[in-house]
Amino acid sequence: MSLTGQFAALEDNLTAQENLLLMARLRGYPKGSATRIVEGLIDRFDIGEFRDKLVKSVSGGQRRRVDLAASLVVQPKVLMLDEPTTGLDPRSRQVVWSTIRELVQAGVTLFLTTQYLEEADALADHIVLIDHGRVVAAGTPSELKSQIGDQRVDVVGVDASAVVLIVDALSATFQVVVDHNRRTVSVPAPHDLADLAAVTSALSGVGAHIDEIALRRPTLDDAFLALTGQVPESYENEPAMKEVTP
Amino acid sequence: MTMTLASMTRPGDEPLPRRPGSLRRFLRETGLLIVRGLQTIPRVPQRLSDVTIQPLVFTLLFLYVFGSAIHIKGMSYQNYLLPGLLGQSLAFGVIGAGVATATDFNTGVIDRFRSLPVTRLSVISSQVIGQILEQILGIVIVAGMGLALGWRPHMSPFGFVEFLLLMLLGLSAFTWFGVLLGMIVKSSDAMQGIGFAIVFPLSFLAGTFVPIAGLKLIPRTIGDWDPLSALVASVRHVTQGTNTTGSWQLAHPVVSMIFWCFLIIAVCVPLALRRFMNSN
Numbered sequence: 025m026s027l028t029g030q031f032a033a034l035e036d037n038l039t040a041q042e043n044l045l046l047m048a049r050l051r052g053y054p055k056g057s058a059t060r061i062v063e064g065l066i067d068r069f070d071i072g073e074f075r076d077k078l079v080k081s082v083s084g085g086q087r088r089r090v091d092l093a094a095s096l097v098v099q100p101k102v103l104m105l106d107e108p109t110t111g112l113d114p115r116s117r118q119v120v121w122s123t124i125r126e127l128v129q130a131g132v133t134l135f136l137t138t139q140y141l142e143e144a145d146a147l148a149d150h151i152v153l154i155d156h157g158r159v160v161a162a163g164t165p166s167e168l169k170s171q172i173g174d175q176r177v178d179v180v181g182v183d184a185s186a187v188v189l190i191v192d193a194l195s196a197t198f199q200v201v202v203d204h205n206r207r208t209v210s211v212p213a214p215h216d217l218a219d220l221a222a223v224t225s226a227l228s229g230v231g232a233h234i235d236e237i238a239l240r241r242p243t244l245d246d247a248f249l250a251l252t253g254q255v256p257e258s259y260e261n262e263p264a265m266k267e268v269t270p
Numbered sequence: 271m272t273m274t275l276a277s278m279t280r281p282g283d284e285p286l287p288r289r290p291g292s293l294r295r296f297l298r299e300t301g302l303l304i305v306r307g308l309q310t311i312p313r314v315p316q317r318l319s320d321v322t323i324q325p326l327v328f329t330l331l332f333l334y335v336f337g338s339a340i341h342i343k344g345m346s347y348q349n350y351l352l353p354g355l356l357g358q359s360l361a362f363g364v365i366g367a368g369v370a371t372a373t374d375f376n377t378g379v380i381d382r383f384r385s386l387p388v389t390r391l392s393v394i395s396s397q398v399i400g401q402i403l404e405q406i407l408g409i410v411i412v413a414g415m416g417l418a419l420g421w422r423p424h425m426s427p428f429g430f431v432e433f434l435l436l437m438l439l440g441l442s443a444f445t446w447f448g449v450l451l452g453m454i455v456k457s458s459d460a461m462q463g464i465g466f467a468i469v470f471p472l473s474f475l476a477g478t479f480v481p482i483a484g485l486k487l488i489p490r491t492i493g494d495w496d497p498l499s500a501l502v503a504s505v506r507h508v509t510q511g512t513n514t515t516g517s518w519q520l521a522h523p524v525v526s527m528i529f530w531c532f533l534i535i536a537v538c539v540p541l542a543l544r545r546f547m548n549s550n
Contacts, residue, residue: 033382037310049302050386052286052295078313098386 033091036080040071040090043079047097065093070119085116092120096127103127104135109143121146141244151244155252168247175241177213177223180206182233189232197226213239296389303383303396308403320366321359321408329355329415332479340480345510349423352416353509354478357502359409360440361473364448365465366408367401371452372461394449394546401445409437423509433508436527440501443531443538450542476502482516495519497534500526 034043044065048058066075069089074082079090092108108124109117124147128134138144144151145165152162161168179194181187187202190209194200198211213219220239227234289295311318332355337347374380374397383393413421425433455461475482475489476498482490493499494517503514503523519526 033378033385035306035310035379036377037313038306042309046302046306047382047386050299050383050388052289052387054287057285094382095385 034079034087034094037078039076039078040082040086041066041075043090044071044093044097047094051097051099061097065096068123069093083113085112088112089116089119092123096123100132102133102135106137107139108136109138109140141248145244153248153251155248161247161251165244168244168251169242171247171251175213175216175239176210177220178236178238178240179209179211179223179227179234180236181209182235183207186232186234189230190227190234193226193230193232194223197222207235292389296392299388299392300396300399303392304400304403307396307400317370318404318407320362320369321404322411324362325355325359325408325412326415328358329412329419333419336479342481345512346420346422348416348420349510350506351479352413352421352423353506354476354502355412355416356409356437356509357440357476357498357505358473358478359405359412360437360444360501361469361476361498362465363401363405363408363441363444364451364469365462366405367398367445367448368452368455368461368465369458370401370404371397371449372456372458375453375456376458390547391543394542398442398445398449401449402441405441405445409441424511425509429508432524433505436504436508436524439528439531443534446538446542447534450538450545453542453545472496472498475499477506477514477520478502482514482520490516497527497530500530503527 035046038046041062044062045058048061049055051058053061066072069092071086071089071093074086079087082090088108092105095103105124109120112120121143124134124136128147134147136144136147149164150162151165151168153160153168161171163171179190181190184204184207187204187207187209191200191202194209194211201210202208203210211219211223213223216239220237224237227237290298329352332351333348337351340347340350342350380393384390451464452458452461455464472492475485475493476496477493478498482493482499485493499516500519500523503520504527506512506514507523514520514523
């Protein structure tokens, strides 16, 4: 079993490469194969450009990558990661995610805690949502999402007047939910592309300026908020803005 | 990252040699961990200041500031002071080892070692040995400084060996004590504080700079039974052949020092090991 905590467990005053080599040697590999393993990990985690920098002087994301690489030296069957991408830059996050996926494919059992539901959605087969220390829901990502509704089409207007035009155009045919803060008009879309096409044709010729139009599934964030009984902030602050048009 | 799993060198591709016997594993791991400690020294040379600059300053200060006012009957102040400073260096090893251990155990790297299949004893013994090596550097600096400034030890070859063995025993005992303290205190600042509140005054009362016999009642009584007094008196006895008068332990310094050291080791080693094995 191997554990990677939220804070990197590395020797600050050794370089990235020296740290990995030390771990591999302590794992029991002789020098030759330890070096080959370390080179492999350096490639895999894109550590090359800072391999000879002291760990204390690299960025948080780079540190994290070295830390994760070090935890793989152990060849764990079970890997526990505590918020592996907290505070990481997008590139480091991608590296960490792709590595985690490969490990899982290779048969490693992974326990991962995260604040980012997007991350849980991307990586996990089974998710347990915990709110204030209580388990509020458990299941696969799609099970959790289906608990709070189906997919929808979101139309974002460029300004308030555009939103009014969009609502006028759509409310005749669809059940519309408007979020004025985000200038978003949502309609349920059980029929995927057919609904998207119906929405676009209803809007054509209306003359409303549209920022974005998209078919969306509920995110895990939506599921979490719904399951913990919290209302998204934009609703909570201005309840008057919440409209359901028949 | 465009690499695929198949194209990478995974740890699993390298044959892991059969695990050697436990003693060989212990020695190998201890060695690796000692090297790791030594590797970091050039990166933070200021950490060595307590065994390099500090002993230099102490030797110069005491020799030239107090040396001009203190007169010891029958010997030069150099010959009185240097054994004292050597004893004090051993005592200060407690602080050095404690601070280093507290710092080390706070970084999380120790947790990583624990998650590896590493003999736990090797983690802690590498810490002790690494610290002993550092303290030896300090002792060599003090001794070298002293010799350059007029310290003249009188030792037979047998006496020299006795001196080395005593120093090594003292180093082991005080370093284990320091490592245990560092593991308990867990903060290098607190460790510094404890060091300067306890070890520092005790080392001054130990006949290091002036004879205990001349002190007032309370400090004299403390000095009479301070383990550090036995340490200083025994170093003085071995290097200069002088005898210290006072309590029983001062009259029999070598035996007393050996007793103290074994006592410290017998108490600290099991406690330190237990603490390390059980803590999570």
